[in-house]
Amino acid sequence: MLKKGLFGMVLSVALVAMFFVPAYAAPEPYLVGAAISITGPGSEPLAPIKDALDIYFKDVNAKGGINGHPVKLLIEDTMNEPSRAATQARQLVTQNKVSLLILAGLSSLYAPVVQVAEQYNVPLLFLGVCPPETYPPKADPNQFCSTAFGMKFDSSFAVPFIHEQSKGSSLKLALEAMNVPLSRNEIDWAEQLAKSMGIEVVDKEVTPPPTADFTPFATKMKSSGATWAYSYGPWGMEVRTFEALRKLGWKGKYLAYGHIQAEDELKRLKDDDFYVYGTNAFFTDNTQAHQRIKAMSEKEKTVYPYTQLTDGWIGATVIEEVLKKVPWPATPDKVRESMNQVKVDTQGLKGGPIVWTKTNHYRTTGYYRAYKWDSKKNAVVIAKDWTAIEVK
Amino acid sequence: MQIIVNTVVLASLYSLIGCGFVLIYRASRVVNLAQGELMAMGGYFLFTVAMGLFKEPIPSFLVASVFSVGLGFIIYFFLMRFMAGESVFAAILSTIALGILLRGLITLIWTSQLWHPLEKMGITNASHTLVKDAVISTFGIVTVLSAFFIYLALFLCLKFTRWGLRMQAVGENPLLASRRGIKLHNYYALSWGVAAFTGGFAGMIQSCDAILEPGMVAIGLKTFPVVLVGGLDSLAGVIPGAFVVAIAEVIAINYISPQASEAAPFVVLLIMLLIRPWGLFGTKEELERV
Numbered sequence: 001m002l003k004k005g006l007f008g009m010v011l012s013v014a015l016v017a018m019f020f021v022p023a024y025a026a027p028e029p030y031l032v033g034a035a036i037s038i039t040g041p042g043s044e045p046l047a048p049i050k051d052a053l054d055i056y057f058k059d060v061n062a063k064g065g066i067n068g069h070p071v072k073l074l075i076e077d078t079m080n081e082p083s084r085a086a087t088q089a090r091q092l093v094t095q096n097k098v099s100l101l102i103l104a105g106l107s108s109l110y111a112p113v114v115q116v117a118e119q120y121n122v123p124l125l126f127l128g129v130c131p132p133e134t135y136p137p138k139a140d141p142n143q144f145c146s147t148a149f150g151m152k153f154d155s156s157f158a159v160p161f162i163h164e165q166s167k168g169s170s171l172k173l174a175l176e177a178m179n180v181p182l183s184r185n186e187i188d189w190a191e192q193l194a195k196s197m198g199i200e201v202v203d204k205e206v207t208p209p210p211t212a213d214f215t216p217f218a219t220k221m222k223s224s225g226a227t228w229a230y231s232y233g234p235w236g237m238e239v240r241t242f243e244a245l246r247k248l249g250w251k252g253k254y255l256a257y258g259h260i261q262a263e264d265e266l267k268r269l270k271d272d273d274f275y276v277y278g279t280n281a282f283f284t285d286n287t288q289a290h291q292r293i294k295a296m297s298e299k300e301k302t303v304y305p306y307t308q309l310t311d312g313w314i315g316a317t318v319i320e321e322v323l324k325k326v327p328w329p330a331t332p333d334k335v336r337e338s339m340n341q342v343k344v345d346t347q348g349l350k351g352g353p354i355v356w357t358k359t360n361h362y363r364t365t366g367y368y369r370a371y372k373w374d375s376k377k378n379a380v381v382i383a384k385d386w387t388a389i390e391v392k
Numbered sequence: 393m394q395i396i397v398n399t400v401v402l403a404s405l406y407s408l409i410g411c412g413f414v415l416i417y418r419a420s421r422v423v424n425l426a427q428g429e430l431m432a433m434g435g436y437f438l439f440t441v442a443m444g445l446f447k448e449p450i451p452s453f454l455v456a457s458v459f460s461v462g463l464g465f466i467i468y469f470f471l472m473r474f475m476a477g478e479s480v481f482a483a484i485l486s487t488i489a490l491g492i493l494l495r496g497l498i499t500l501i502w503t504s505q506l507w508h509p510l511e512k513m514g515i516t517n518a519s520h521t522l523v524k525d526a527v528i529s530t531f532g533i534v535t536v537l538s539a540f541f542i543y544l545a546l547f548l549c550l551k552f553t554r555w556g557l558r559m560q561a562v563g564e565n566p567l568l569a570s571r572r573g574i575k576l577h578n579y580y581a582l583s584w585g586v587a588a589f590t591g592g593f594a595g596m597i598q599s600c601d602a603i604l605e606p607g608m609v610a611i612g613l614k615t616f617p618v619v620l621v622g623g624l625d626s627l628a629g630v631i632p633g634a635f636v637v638a639i640a641e642v643i644a645i646n647y648i649s650p651q652a653s654e655a656a657p658f659v660v661l662l663i664m665l666l667i668r669p670w671g672l673f674g675t676k677e678e679l680e681r682v
Contacts, residue, residue, distance in 0.1 A: 039499035041607050047504045179651055205645075208654030210610030212405055212598070215532075216398045216645045216653075223394075236506060240602050247519045247529045248394070261506060268511060303503055 027065070029072035030323050030330050033092030034102035035113060036127075040080035042106050042234065045259050045311075048304035049104045049127050050075055052312025055296045056320075066323045069330075074098060078105050086112035093120045099330040100319070104128045104312075107182050117142050123336040127315040129182055136360035136392060144339050144361040146318040146354055147311050148279045151182065154232065154257060155190035156389055157368035158277055162228050162255055163197055164384075165275075174203040174226035176217070176241055178233035186232045202226050207237060218244035227252045235259040242274060258371065260308040266373045266380045275383050277370040279350055280310045284371075284380050287348035289313070310349055318344050318354060351386030366391055393526035399635070399642045401532045404539035406634035408594035409615040411542065412587030414627050418563040419583035422472065422483040423624070426491035427591050428612015433494060434460045434592020435509065435599030435608060436502050442512035449513045456596055457589055464588025468581040476580070491609070498606050507604040509596075517601060531601035538597060539631075542590055546627060559583060563625075617661040623674020632672055636660055 036050050037043040053073055061070040074096050078085035085105055092098045093116060103113045104127040114133075117124035123142055126134070130145035162173065173194055177187035184206055194201050203224035205217045218241055221229055229245065229252060231238040238256035245254065251273075256262075258276030263283060266276065283290050283306070293313050297306035323330070325338040339361070344354040351367025370383040409431055416424045424430075437456035446452045471490060475483040510517060519527050550556035561569040562579040570576050591612070598608065615634075622633025637657045644652040670676050 039496065039504065039606075041610065043499075044504040044506060044605065179654060205650045207650060210607070210614050212611045212614065213398070213402050213602070215401065216395070216642050217650060219394050219398055220646060220650070236603055236605055236607065243517075243602075247517070248527050249519060249521075249525075268508065304505065308505075 027069045028329070029070045030066060030100075030326070031096060031098040032071060032073050032100045032102065032319060033089070033096055033098035034073060034075045034127075035078045035085045035088045035092070035105065035109070036075055036102070037080040037105040037109070038075075038077040040078070042080055044261075045235065046104045046106075046128055048260060048302075048308040049312035049315065051297070051302040051304050052293075052309040053102075053316050055300045055302060055309075056313055056316035058300065059296060060320060066320060067326075067328060069328060071319075071323065078109060080106050080109065082109050082112050085109040086116055089113045089116040090120075093117075093122050098122065099326075099332050099335045100125060100322075102127055102315070102319075107131070107180070114140075114143065120332075122332040123339055125315070125319070125339075127312065130362055134361040136357075136362070139359055139361035141336065144356060146315050146344075146363075149182070149257075150279075150362060150366060150391075151186055152189050153366050153389055153391060154277075154368075155186055155193055155230075157366075157387055158230055158232075158255055158257075159190050159193045159197065159199070161275075161277065161370055161384055161387075162194075162230060162253075163199060165253065166228065170227060172200050172202045172225050172227045174205070174221040174224055174229040175201060176205045176207065176221070176229065176231040176233070176237070178237050179206050179208050180233070183233035187230075190230060190232065205241075207233075207241070211237070211240075214240045214244040215248070217241060218248055218250070221245060222248050222250045226250075229254045231256045233257075235261050235265070239265055239269075242269075242271075246271070255370070260311060262371070263307050263380060264305070266371060270373050270375065272373055272375050275370050275372045277368055277384075279366060279368055280314070281349055281351075281369065282371055282380060283307055285348060289347035289349050314344075314346055314349055314354070317346065317349075318342070351388065360391065362391055364391055365389065393522070393524040395642055395646060397522060397526045397528050397532075399638045401528065401535055402641065403631075403634040403638035404536045405594060405598065406615050406618045406638060407539045407631050408535070408542065408597075409591055409612055410618040410622070410630040410634060411546070411627065412591040413616070413619040414622075414624065414630055415546075415583045415587045415590070417619075417624050418627070419559055420472070420476075420483075420563070420580045421480055422475070422487065423480075424587065425484060425487045425613070425616075426494060427587070427615070428609035429491045429494035429498075430460070430463070430588045430591040431595035431598070431612045432498060432604075432606065432608045433463055433588075434595030435604045436498060436595075437463075437592065438596040438599060439502070439507050439509040439512065439604055442509050447513055449515055452509075452513055453593075453596060457593060460592030461585045461589045463592070464585035465581050467588070468577075468584040472580070472584065473577055476577070495606065495609060498609075502606075504606055507599070509604055510600045529601060531597055535594075535597050535601065538593060542593070543627075543631065546586075550627070555579070555582065614657065617657040619671075620661055621664045621671055623671030625675055626671065626673035629671055629673030636672075 037046040057071045076088035126145040129149040133140040134145040177183040253273040255275045258278035262276040294306045321344045355364040366389045372383040374381040437459040441455045442452045618633045622629030640656040644656040
C-alpha cells in the first residue's frame with residue numbers, strides 16, 4: 001500500500017515536472033516580426049540588417065533576454081516584392097501575433113505593409129529608408145524609423161558641405177539621381193537648395209535603374225564643366241558614375257551618400273577627392289560598439305562583413321530599448337506607447353542619441369558626418385565632423 | 393567624339409548579350425528570357441575563379457568561360473531537353489523559371505553584395521585617350537574587340553565548319569536534319585553552351601568594367617529590344633540592332649532627357665514593330681512561327 005502511494009506520488013511529481021516546469025524554465029518571448037529584403041533586386045543595403053538583428057538578439061538572449069523574456073525574431077524574405085511583403089506582414093501579425101513589425105525593403109514595399117500595420121494596429125519600424133510619415137510635426141502614430149536616410153535632411157547637410165569645401169573657388173555643381181522617387185525627389189530638393197545658396201547647377205542626370213554603362217551620363221556631366229558632383233541613390237549608381245567620370249579624366253570632387261559599403265569602397269578607390277557622408281560612424285572610429293559588432297560578426301560568422309552591420313545594429317539597439325519599457329505581457333499598444341517616448345544611446349555609432357516623441361518618429365536631431373580617403377595618411381579620414389541638423 | 397566611343401562600347405556590349413538570344417532561337421525556336429542571368433553567372437564565375445583558383449586575368453577568364461559553356465550544357469541536358477516537342481510557350485515559360493532559379497542561386501551563393509573581380513585579379517581598368525580627347529577604358533576596348541572576334545568566329549564557324557552547318561540545318565528543319573543522322577540534342581545543347589558563353593563573357597567584362605551585383609540581370613532583359621530590332625533569327629541583325637538601340641539611348645541622354653534613355657530602346661522597338669515586325673534582318677516567316 002505504502003509502495004503504491006509512494007509510486008503514485010513520484011508519478012504525480014514527474015507529471016507536474018513534465019507539464020509545468022518547462023513553462024517556468026522557458027519564459028514566453030517578445031515576438032518581433034521582420035519583413036526584410038534579403039534577396040531580390042536592390043537588396044544589397046538591406047540584407048545585412050538580418051545579420052545584425054540575428055547576432056544582436058542572440059547575444060541579448062544569451063544574457064537573459066529583456067525583462068527576463070527572450071526576444072524571438074520571425075524573419076521573412078520579401079525579395080523586394082510588394083505583394084509578398086504584404087502577405088508576410090499579414091501572416092506575422094495575424095498568425096504569429098507579433099507585437100512589433102519591422103520592414104527593411106525598397107520604398108515600393110511601404111504602402112502595402114503600412115496598410116497591414118494600420119489595419120491590425122501594430123507599430124511598424126522602418127529599417128530601410130525613413131518615410132516622411134515619420135517626420136514631425138505629424139508623425140503617423142504607427143510608423144517609426146531609426147535608420148539613416150532622411151529625405152530633405154540628407155541634402156540639407158550635403159549641399160552646404162559642398163559649398164563650404166569649395167572655399168570660394170569656382171563652384172559648378174552637377175547632380176545625379178536614379179529614376180526612382182526617393183532618389184529623384186532628393187536631388188530635386190538639392191537643386192533647389194543649391195540655387196537658393198547661389199550655387200550654379202550645371203547639370204542634372206537621372207539614370208534608369210538598369211543601366212549597362214554610366215559613361216554616357218558621366219560624359220555629359222564632365223562636358224558641363226562641373227567642378228563638384230553630388231550623387232544620391234543606390235551605391236552601385238553613385239560609385240559607377242564616379243568611376244566613369246574618373247575614366248573620362250574628370251578631375252573634380254564628388255560627394256555621394258555613404259551607404260553601408262562606403263567605408264570599404266573608400267579604401268578600394270583610394271581617391272582623395274571622393275567624399276561620402278551619412279549618419280553612421282565608420283569603423284575607423286573603433287568605439288566599443290564597433291569592437292562589439294566586429295567581435296560578434298566574427299564569432300557568429302555573419303554572411304555580410306561587419307562594416308555593413310551598423311544600421312541593423314542600431315535598429316536592434318532601438319528595439320531593445322523600446323522593449324525594456326514594455327511591461328509583460330507585451331502587446332502592440334504597449335510597444336507603441338514605449339516607442340512614443342524613447343531615447344536611445346547609440347554608443348558612438350551615430351553623432352548623438354535617437355530621440356522619438358509623440359509627434360516625431362524620425363529623430364529630434366540628425367547628425368551627419370563626411371569622410372574621405374587621405375593618401376598621405378593612407379587611411380579613411382573625417383572630412384567634416386558631426387554636424388547636427390534639427391528635425392522640425 | 394566621346395559620344396561615338398560611348399555608343400560603340402554600348403553597342404558592343406549589347407551585341408555580346410544579344411548574340412545568345414539569337415543562337416538559341418535559331419537552333420531551337422526558344423526565346424531564352426534567362427539570358428540576363430546567364431550573363432550575370434559569367435561575372436560570378438570570373439569572381440569565384442579569381443578569388444580561389446587563379447589571380448591572373450587570362451586564366452581566370454578562360455576557366456570562367458569554360459564554366460559558362462558548361463552551365464549552358466547543363467541547362468540544356470537537365471531542363472530544356474525535356475521541353476523538346478512541347479509548345480514554344482511552355483519552353484519560354486521554363487526559361488523564365490530558369491531565370492528565377494539562377495537569380496536565387498546567385499543570392500544564395502554570392503549574396504547581394506557588390507563585388508569587384510578586378511580587385512581580386514590585381515589589375516586596374518585604365519583609361520586610354522583616343523583621338524580628340526575621346527577616352528576609352530581597357531575593358532571598353534576588351535568589349536569592342538570581344539564582340540568583333542566572337543562575331544567573326546561565329547560567322548566563320550556557322551558558314552564553314554561541319555558543326556556550324558549542322559547547327560543551321562537543325563534550326564531550319566529539325567525533322568530532315570534528324571533523318572540525315574544529325575543528333576538534334578547535341579546541337580541544341582551546343583547552341584545553349586555557346587549562348588551561355590557569349591552572355592557570360594559579356595557579364596565577365598561588365599563586372600570588370602563596372603561592378604558585379606545581382607541587379608546586373610536586368611541588363612539582359614534590356615537587350616531584348618536589340619534582337620527584336622535586328623531580327624530574332626538573324627545573327628547579323630544583332631549588330632545593327634545593337635547600334636540602333638545604343639544610338640537611340642545616347643541621343644536620348646544627350647539631346648532629350650537622361651530619363652528618356654530608359655524608354656528609348658522600347659520606342660525604337662515599337663517603331664520597328666510598326667514598320668517591319670520581323671526586324672531589320674529577320675525573316676518574315678519567323679514572325680508567324682512565334
